Amino acid sequence: MSHQVYLADRPQHFTVQPGETVLQAGLRHHLALPFGCQSGGCASCRVRLTQGEVEYPFPPPALSDAEIQAGYILMCLARPKTDLIIALHQPPMLDALRPRQLPCRVQHRRWLAHDVLGLSLKLPRGADFRWLPGQYLDILLDDGRRRSFSIANAPGGELLELHVRVTPGGRFAHWAAHEMPQRAILRFEGPLGAFYLREDSARPxxxxxxxxxxxxxxxxxxxxxxxxxxxxxxxxxxxxxxxxxxxxxxxxxxxxxxxxxxxxxxxxxxxxxxxxxxxxxxxxxxxxxxxxxxxxxxxxxxxxxxxxxxxxxxxxxxxxxxxxxxxxxxxxxxxxxxxx
The missing domain is CATH 3.40.50.80 (Nucleotide-binding domain of ferredoxin-NADP reductase (FNR) module)
Incomplete structure (x- = not known):
C-alpha cells in the first residue's frame, strides 16, 4: 500500500507508492531533496525520521549506530512501512537551487600536486548558476554515467574550480589530465548534495x-x-x-x-x-x-x-x-x- 510522507519543517507532503524509496517518490513529486550515489554510500540524502517506520533492503552503510539511534535514515534506501514525518534540516533557499544540466568550457588546467589536477570550468554567459559552498556537481560522461566532484570555490564568479585526483583506475581523471583537448566542452549537473555550512548556529x-x-x-x-x-x-x-x-x-x-x-x-x-x-x-x-x-x-x-x-x-x-x-x-x- 502507499504511504504519505510529511515534511516537518515544510508545508509539503507526498505519496510513496509500493516499491518506491522515499527519495524516488519525493523527486517524482518535484521536491528539492538532497541525494548523491543512491546506493547508501555517501549519506547525501540523510534526514531525521521524527515519526513512522521504514525498512531497508540491507543495513544503510553510510550511517553509524549513533546516527541510527538519533533517528536518521537514508532516503535512497528507505521504504515506508507507515506514514512518515521527516525533517530535512536544510535552508529554504535550497529549494531554489534545484539541480540543472549545463554546458561548461574548460578554461584552465593545472597540476595542484603530483596527483591532483585543478580544473577551472567557465559557465555559460547568463547561466546564473548558484550553489552553496560545499556542494558538488556531476560531470556527465558520454556513456551515460557520471563522475562527482566537489566545487572547490565559493560562489560569486563565472568559474567553477574542481580538484581531480588522478589515479591509475580513474578513467575521467586520466582523460582530463592527459587527453582532454584545450578548452574542451563538458556537461554537468548540479548543484548536488547536502554538505554546506549551517549558519543557524553559534557553535565552534x-x-x-x-x-x-x-x-x-x-x-x-x-x-x-x-x-x-x-x-x-x-x-x-x-x-x-x-x-x-x-x-x-x-x-x-x-x-x-x-x-x-x-x-x-x-x-x-x-x-x-x-x-x-x-x-x-x-x-x-x-x-x-x-x-x-x-x-x-x-x-x-x-x-x-x-x-x-x-x-x-x-x-x-x-x-x-x-x-x-x-x-x-x-x-x-x-x-x-x-x-x-
Missing part, C-alpha cells in the same frame, strides 16, 4: 578533511573568511600522507595568520621528512586538541575510511549527531547511475 566549528576532501572545505572557508561579520571559531584539520600532498598549505597558513578565529592544523600519516607538526590519523589529532566535543559542530570530508573513523570517534567524544555533517568520497561508486 571543526572541519576535518582528508586528501582532496579539502575541496568543499576550501569553498566554505573562502566564503566565510571573506565576510567581516562571520566570527564563529573555526579549526581545520587536514590529513595527508606527506608534505607534498598538502597542496593548499601556504594558502591555509596565510588565512590562519590573517583571521584570529581560524586555526589550521595539517596532519601527516607518512611524514617523509622532519615534520614538527601533527602525525598519524587526522581524527586522532582532532581529539588530542579537542578531547571533549560537547557543544561543537563538525564537518568531515574525504575518503570513506577516514569519514567512518572520524564519525565514530567524534560522536564518542560527545559530538551531537545533529551537528555532524560529512561528505564521503566513496570510490566504490566512482560513477553514479541515472536516478531510477
Amino acid at each position: 566549528i571543526l572541519m576535518v578533511a582528508g586528501g582532496t576532501g579539502i575541496a568543499p572545505i576550501h569553498a566554505m572557508l573562502e566564503d566565510v573568511l571573506g565576510r567581516s561579520g562571520f566570527t564563529r571559531p573555526l579549526h581545520l584539520f587536514w590529513g595527508a600522507r606527506t608534505q607534498r600532498d598538502l597542496y593548499l598549505h601556504e594558502r591555509l597558513l596565510h588565512w590562519a595568520a590573517a583571521h584570529a578565529h581560524f586555526d589550521y592544523t595539517p596532519v601527516l600519516s607518512e611524514a617523509d621528512a622532519p615534520w614538527p607538526g601533527e602525525k598519524g590519523l587526522v581524527h586522532e589529532a582532532v581529539l588530542r586538541r579537542h578531547p571533549d566535543l560537547h557543544g561543537f559542530e563538525a564537518y568531515l570530508s574525504g575518503p570513506p575510511a577516514m569519514v567512518r573513523a572520524g564519525k565514530s570517534a567524534l560522536l564518542a567524544a560527545g559530538l551531537d549527531a545533529d551537528h555532524l555533517f560529512y561528505d564521503s568520497f566513496d570510490y566504490a561508486f566512482e560513477t553514479w547511475p541515472t536516478l531510477g
Whole structure:
C-alpha cells in the first residue's frame, strides 16, 4: 500500500507508492531533496525520521549506530512501512537551487600536486548558476554515467574550480589530465548534495578533511573568511600522507595568520621528512586538541575510511549527531547511475 510522507519543517507532503524509496517518490513529486550515489554510500540524502517506520533492503552503510539511534535514515534506501514525518534540516533557499544540466568550457588546467589536477570550468554567459559552498556537481560522461566532484570555490564568479585526483583506475581523471583537448566542452549537473555550512548556529566549528576532501572545505572557508561579520571559531584539520600532498598549505597558513578565529592544523600519516607538526590519523589529532566535543559542530570530508573513523570517534567524544555533517568520497561508486 502507499504511504504519505510529511515534511516537518515544510508545508509539503507526498505519496510513496509500493516499491518506491522515499527519495524516488519525493523527486517524482518535484521536491528539492538532497541525494548523491543512491546506493547508501555517501549519506547525501540523510534526514531525521521524527515519526513512522521504514525498512531497508540491507543495513544503510553510510550511517553509524549513533546516527541510527538519533533517528536518521537514508532516503535512497528507505521504504515506508507507515506514514512518515521527516525533517530535512536544510535552508529554504535550497529549494531554489534545484539541480540543472549545463554546458561548461574548460578554461584552465593545472597540476595542484603530483596527483591532483585543478580544473577551472567557465559557465555559460547568463547561466546564473548558484550553489552553496560545499556542494558538488556531476560531470556527465558520454556513456551515460557520471563522475562527482566537489566545487572547490565559493560562489560569486563565472568559474567553477574542481580538484581531480588522478589515479591509475580513474578513467575521467586520466582523460582530463592527459587527453582532454584545450578548452574542451563538458556537461554537468548540479548543484548536488547536502554538505554546506549551517549558519543557524553559534557553535565552534571543526572541519576535518582528508586528501582532496579539502575541496568543499576550501569553498566554505573562502566564503566565510571573506565576510567581516562571520566570527564563529573555526579549526581545520587536514590529513595527508606527506608534505607534498598538502597542496593548499601556504594558502591555509596565510588565512590562519590573517583571521584570529581560524586555526589550521595539517596532519601527516607518512611524514617523509622532519615534520614538527601533527602525525598519524587526522581524527586522532582532532581529539588530542579537542578531547571533549560537547557543544561543537563538525564537518568531515574525504575518503570513506577516514569519514567512518572520524564519525565514530567524534560522536564518542560527545559530538551531537545533529551537528555532524560529512561528505564521503566513496570510490566504490566512482560513477553514479541515472536516478531510477
